Amino acid sequence: MPQVMDADRMSRALTRIAHEILERNRGLDDIALVGIRTRGVPLARRLARTLQEINGDDVPTGALDITLYRDDLMRHAVGPQPLVRRTEIPFSIDDCKILLVDDVLYTGRTIRAALDALIDFGRPRAIQLIVLVDRGHRELPIKADYVGKNLPTSLRQSVQVRLLEVDGTDEVVIEEEP
Amino acid sequence: MTARTMERTDHTGAPAASRLRSRHLLGIAGLEADEITLILDTAEAMKEIGTRPIKKVPTLRGRTVVNLFFEPSTRTRTSFEIAEKRLSADTLSIATATSSVTKGETLVDTVRNLEAMAPDMIVTRHPSSGAPHLLSRVCRSAIINAGDGTHEHPTQALLDAFTIRQHKGRLAGLKVAIVGDLLHSRVLRSNALLLTTMGAEVWGCGPATLMPAGIDRLGLHPTTSVDEAVEGADVVMLLRIQHERMHGHFFPSVREYFALFGMTSERLRRASGNVIIMHPGPMNRGVEIDSDVADGPYSVILEQVSNGVAVRMAVLYLLAGRDEMAEEGPP
Numbered sequence: 001m002p003q004v005m006d007a008d009r010m011s012r013a014l015t016r017i018a019h020e021i022l023e024r025n026r027g028l029d030d031i032a033l034v035g036i037r038t039r040g041v042p043l044a045r046r047l048a049r050t051l052q053e054i055n056g057d058d059v060p061t062g063a064l065d066i067t068l069y070r071d072d073l074m075r076h077a078v079g080p081q082p083l084v085r086r087t088e089i090p091f092s093i094d095d096c097k098i099l100l101v102d103d104v105l106y107t108g109r110t111i112r113a114a115l116d117a118l119i120d121f122g123r124p125r126a127i128q129l130i131v132l133v134d135r136g137h138r139e140l141p142i143k144a145d146y147v148g149k150n151l152p153t154s155l156r157q158s159v160q161v162r163l164l165e166v167d168g169t170d171e172v173v174i175e176e177e178p
Numbered sequence: 179m180t181a182r183t184m185e186r187t188d189h190t191g192a193p194a195a196s197r198l199r200s201r202h203l204l205g206i207a208g209l210e211a212d213e214i215t216l217i218l219d220t221a222e223a224m225k226e227i228g229t230r231p232i233k234k235v236p237t238l239r240g241r242t243v244v245n246l247f248f249e250p251s252t253r254t255r256t257s258f259e260i261a262e263k264r265l266s267a268d269t270l271s272i273a274t275a276t277s278s279v280t281k282g283e284t285l286v287d288t289v290r291n292l293e294a295m296a297p298d299m300i301v302t303r304h305p306s307s308g309a310p311h312l313l314s315r316v317c318r319s320a321i322i323n324a325g326d327g328t329h330e331h332p333t334q335a336l337l338d339a340f341t342i343r344q345h346k347g348r349l350a351g352l353k354v355a356i357v358g359d360l361l362h363s364r365v366l367r368s369n370a371l372l373l374t375t376m377g378a379e380v381w382g383c384g385p386a387t388l389m390p391a392g393i394d395r396l397g398l399h400p401t402t403s404v405d406e407a408v409e410g411a412d413v414v415m416l417l418r419i420q421h422e423r424m425h426g427h428f429f430p431s432v433r434e435y436f437a438l439f440g441m442t443s444e445r446l447r448r449a450s451g452n453v454i455i456m457h458p459g460p461m462n463r464g465v466e467i468d469s470d471v472a473d474g475p476y477s478v479i480l481e482q483v484s485n486g487v488a489v490r491m492a493v494l495y496l497l498a499g500r501d502e503m504a505e506e507g508p509p
Binding site for chain 1: 194196197219220222223224226227230231232234235236237238241265492495496498499
């Protein structure tokens with residue numbers, strides 16, 4: 001299983017994205033980060049920390065669980081319902097620029113669900129999408145604004161992002177599915 | 179251990195199941211500790227939805243839930259209706275006073291006719307113990323018991339456990355005193371089963387005439403002494419005196435009942451310093467509970483009501499994914 005990103009490369013990619021955020025938005029006014037559970041949340045926290053180090057401003061950070069908005073819920077007759085975890089957005093998103101953070105961008109269906117979920121919290125001025133890895137194969141017209149790494153993959157491969165906070169190590173690997 | 183399991187076990191130490199094993203919720207009997215933890219954990223996530231500006235998620239869109247209540251209810255029926263609407267289910271509530279039941283239709287016929295219109299779930303309350311169990315054997319829909327006779331009221335016990343867990347952080351090792359009409363109480367039965375399954379120490383207290391035979395089989399300590407039950411209790415739960423189910427004289431007068439068993443601030447002094455006071459409602463002030471206690475600082479009675487919505491959303495969500503084909507083990 002080839003490793004395509006190690007801890008150093010991941011940290012450099014996140015620092016570059018932080019600079020791109022500052023450049024594109026000309027600062028951090030009215031900006032908030034929202035991570036998609038599970039691994040988008042620690043990524044959002046890391047970006048908030050990096051932005052704080054570069055710019056000195058604290059960026060409000062939240063966590064979004066999209067389970068209840070999935071388009072494949074109730075379609076599998078057999079099998080457990082996905083676990084629902086807490087959404088925590090302890091600030092108003094009205095008129096904010098929301099930076100939505102996820103680990104892997106694939107079909108785009110998670111992001112579709114996340115957009116629906118976010119709109120239920122208010123009316124943000126804009127939503128921008130940050131992903132650590134874009135592996136292609138979109139099924140919906142969704143595109144990331146900031147990408148850590150573009151990773152061409154085949155449909156038979158799976159991309160695993162592992163993070164220190166969740167998995168005890170920082171790396172991205174590609175696994176061949178049998 | 180993955181982060182997911184770490185995150186989901188931090189409240190009680192009891193790990194959560196990944197699914198409910200039955201496609202009905204007929205009672206607490208039959209639920210295992212890991213399933214109870216799954217429902218309570220899911221309810222934590224559901225509770226947040228009630229704090230949003232738009233209190234609705236699209237999860238049960240296109241699903242139909244029938245609320246079929248053969249007994250009066252405001253709290254439970256409203257709570258189920260709100261839970262269903264917050265999950266975007268289509269709901270309809272049938273009050274039996276205005277239904278064909280008054281024309282002599284049997285329970286099974288009523289439900290078979292409703293089923294012909296293909297609902298996905300039926301939430302039912304019935305004065306006869308075991309009515310939901312009967313329906314679960316003849317129905318395609320998932321059945322949720324919202325109270326059957328003097329038997330069980332599982333969602334009440336789940337919301338009580340959720341409320342206790344929010345205040346105490348756990349259920350295991352707590353002393354819970356349940357005081358009142360134990361004989362007619364489905365809330366007692368469901369709570370005793372749930373709390374003992376989760377490792378709490380449960381005391382049941384009431385006049386000897388209102389103690390059901392075989393009460394010790396529920397795994398609780400029976401006593402007729404309020405002081406003994408309340409001594410050091412972390413949770414005191416009062417049960418209503420159910421005049422409507424009483425076909426006989428169980429105690430001389432309401433005033434005498436209050437004098438011996440009514441929960442007053444005086445009696446509560448024996449409880450633990452941060453005791454919480456619970457009541458499934460509707461309360462009879464001055465009978466089982468003094469107004470001082472009902473409105474006092476230890477009372478979480480209204481929190482129980484708001485938590486009811488979150489817990490019922492969790493149950494609806496977890497059962498909606500179950501299918502007839504996925505049935506495991508005996509029903």
